[in-house]
Amino acid sequence: MTRFEPLLVLDDIKKNYGAIEALKGISFTIGKGEVVALLGDNGAGKSTLVKIIAGGLEPSGGRMLFEGREFLARSPSEAKAAGIETVYQDLSLATNVDVVANFFMGRELTRRVLGMPVLDEKAMEAVVAKALASAGTRIPSLRTKVEHLSGGQRQAIELNRFVHWGGKLVLLDEPFAALGVEQTRRGLEMIRAVANQGIGVVIITHIMQQAFQVADRIVVIRQGVVAGDVATKDTSPDAVVNMITGETLAAAGAAG
Amino acid sequence: MNPNTRRTLEFVLDNLVWFMLLFVLLVFSLFVPNYFQPGIFANIIEASSVLGVMSIGLALVIIAGHMDLSVESVAALSAMAVGIVFCSAGIGMGVQLSPDWLGVPVSLIIALAVGSAIGAFNGLLIVKLKMNAFIVTLASYIWVRGVVLALSGGRSAQDLAPAIRWFGVQRLLGLPLTAWIAILCFVVFSLIMAKSRFGRHLIIIGGNQNAAFRAGIKVDRILITSFVLAGAIAALAGWLLAIRTSGATANLGMGLLFNAFAAVVIGGVSLKGGVGALPGVYAGVLLLSAINTAINLMGLPATSTQVIHGLLVLAAVLLDTLKLSIRQKLA
Ligand SMILES: Nc1ncnc2c1ncn2[C@@H]1O[C@H](COP(=O)(O)OP(=O)(O)OP(=O)(O)O)[C@@H](O)[C@H]1O
Ligand SMILES: [Mg+2]
Numbered sequence: 001m002t003r004f005e006p007l008l009v010l011d012d013i014k015k016n017y018g019a020i021e022a023l024k025g026i027s028f029t030i031g032k033g034e035v036v037a038l039l040g041d042n043g044a045g046k047s048t049l050v051k052i053i054a055g056g057l058e059p060s061g062g063r064m065l066f067e068g069r070e071f072l073a074r075s076p077s078e079a080k081a082a083g084i085e086t087v088y089q090d091l092s093l094a095t096n097v098d099v100v101a102n103f104f105m106g107r108e109l110t111r112r113v114l115g116m117p118v119l120d121e122k123a124m125e126a127v128v129a130k131a132l133a134s135a136g137t138r139i140p141s142l143r144t145k146v147e148h149l150s151g152g153q154r155q156a157i158e159l160n161r162f163v164h165w166g167g168k169l170v171l172l173d174e175p176f177a178a179l180g181v182e183q184t185r186r187g188l189e190m191i192r193a194v195a196n197q198g199i200g201v202v203i204i205t206h207i208m209q210q211a212f213q214v215a216d217r218i219v220v221i222r223q224g225v226v227a228g229d230v231a232t233k234d235t236s237p238d239a240v241v242n243m244i245t246g247e248t249l250a251a252a253g254a255a256g
Numbered sequence: 257m258n259p260n261t262r263r264t265l266e267f268v269l270d271n272l273v274w275f276m277l278l279f280v281l282l283v284f285s286l287f288v289p290n291y292f293q294p295g296i297f298a299n300i301i302e303a304s305s306v307l308g309v310m311s312i313g314l315a316l317v318i319i320a321g322h323m324d325l326s327v328e329s330v331a332a333l334s335a336m337a338v339g340i341v342f343c344s345a346g347i348g349m350g351v352q353l354s355p356d357w358l359g360v361p362v363s364l365i366i367a368l369a370v371g372s373a374i375g376a377f378n379g380l381l382i383v384k385l386k387m388n389a390f391i392v393t394l395a396s397y398i399w400v401r402g403v404v405l406a407l408s409g410g411r412s413a414q415d416l417a418p419a420i421r422w423f424g425v426q427r428l429l430g431l432p433l434t435a436w437i438a439i440l441c442f443v444v445f446s447l448i449m450a451k452s453r454f455g456r457h458l459i460i461i462g463g464n465q466n467a468a469f470r471a472g473i474k475v476d477r478i479l480i481t482s483f484v485l486a487g488a489i490a491a492l493a494g495w496l497l498a499i500r501t502s503g504a505t506a507n508l509g510m511g512l513l514f515n516a517f518a519a520v521v522i523g524g525v526s527l528k529g530g531v532g533a534l535p536g537v538y539a540g541v542l543l544l545s546a547i548n549t550a551i552n553l554m555g556l557p558a559t560s561t562q563v564i565h566g567l568l569v570l571a572a573v574l575l576d577t578l579k580l581s582i583r584q585k586l587a
Pocket of ligand 2: 048089
């Protein structure tokens with residue numbers, strides 16, 4: 001934890017959905033260039049936390065410090081403006097438009113024609129082609145509507161999108177759920193490469209092996225509280241499983 | 257399937273309405289006496305200008321995944337407002353401006369102000385208060401028509417100021433300027449939809465509003481703008497209507513909504529949002545107009561127009577479903 005300069009500090013973040021207390025006070029820190037794997041059972045509150053950081057949900061309590069300053073994104077566009085990119089568990093693609101339109105969603109390039117801004121399709125297509133090629137993602141035509149693509153291809157587009165736009169902090173909510181072995185390997189490599197640029201990464205996954213492969217630190221959430229926060233090298237898959245299920249909390253605490 | 261066949265098929269599907277229009281024109285030209293003459297084609301375009309303009313606004317909100325049933329009443333109110341100010345007979349106040357031509361921009365501003373205000377009202381209720389678009393605009397459809405009735409007291413305004421009428425009289429290449437205005441609107445808004453960020457965002461919102469929001473697109477602002485545009489465009493249709501009829505009556509434009517709806521759906525705009533383009537809508541408008549003209553020429557009773565339009569809408573929706581399943585097979 002000391003190895004990284006703090007990027008985002010979560011301090012006692014709470015979220016209630018009506019009577020349900022989804023988050024009961026989450027505190028941990030994400031460092032610059034650090035990959036944090038966020039683990040926990042279904043319904044533990046992982047996605048809720050990600051949405052709060054990304055400006056899609058308002059917390060019921062607590063505060064955040066982003067680069068040392070008090071921070072709360074009231075909308076995804078505010079979070080983006082601050083440099084936070086998010087890949088959501090339920091993908092965020094508009095399937096009625098093509099790959100290029102999705103890649104540049106909300107950030108379309110324009111050129112001036114008679115003084116008016118006109119979408120610069122050629123330039124955008126070139127950028128997308130380059131980004132996908134360097135990530136080894138094959139998609140038949142960038143002008144295909146996304147509805148004609150497979151689940152894995154869609155996820156690949158989302159992943160490439162965040163790698164391309166970068167920013168300061170990247171939040172990934174189960175980004176590999178639909179990916180094959182090779183694509184997952186590339187995805188993990190991409191995450192490392194992104195982190196090596198000094199970007200902080202939070203990745204949610206249910207696959208222990210992925211967490212140990214890519215993460216510097218593992219944070220476990222159980223029933224809305226942090227049940228463990230340990231450096232990957234100081235723990236083992238078995239210890240983490242215990243934190244997730246809550247069987248031997250004391251042992252997990254000792255490991256951290 | 258090889259990519260070329262697929263591309264051809266998609267092209268045909270995307271432009272189906274144009275093929276239908278050509279087919280219908282061909283059939284009518286062959287079988288309806290006196291149909292095939294330039295004058296008739298000019299007539300088809302001329303007769304479709306009001307409907308065409310109105311359909312643009314409706315198409316925009318439907319592409320964005322919403323609905324605007326108020327366009328017909330908004331057009332009527334704008335026409336009535338223009339009529340009351342600039343007509344010299346009936347309930348018209350016969351306002352004279354000097355020079356004469358000032359009446360043109362002033363009447364346009366009046367119409368557009370009325371339309372944008374109602375559009376903004378609809379948009380705010382739907383976007384900010386999250387009310388259902390169907391209900392909100394249905395209510396507007398009713399109350400705005402009510403305002404028209406109340407303003408006119410059931411009477412009409414006649415004899416629109418000649419300077420404004422000029423747009424309906426003056427011809428360019430065989431078409432009155434009103435028709436050129438409609439064509440210009442289609443060109444401008446087609447370009448906006450295909451080439452601008454606003455258009456791109458509107459389509460994305462129609463496809464996946466949540467994704468658009470997450471991508472940082474100002475969804476609320478764009479949706480409200482689309483309702484304001486629909487209102488303003490409907491008002492322009494009303495202005496053209498006032499010119500066409502040289503005034504305004506209390507029940508002006510009744511039934512236009514359903515024709516606009518038919519044109520939009522026939523034109524390939526999907527009611528579930530995110531799908532469709534304005535050139536297709538124009539083809540849809542021309543198709544309806546071509547059929548009306550044929551009905552007139554054949555001397556069929558005007559009542560049969562309604563039956564045919566109804567069937568056409570059904571056919572269009574059927575086609576939409578069919579296209580969807582073909583597309584799924586293509587995927
Ligand atoms: N919109 C909502 N309204 C009400 N309750 C919600 C809502 N979203 C999530 N919850 C509840 O909040 C809790 C945390 O959900 P969340 O989606 O954050 O879990 P998660 O850790 O991401 O689970 P998974 O691994 O299954 O994705 C769950 O109990 C869930 O039922
Ligand atoms: Mg989740």
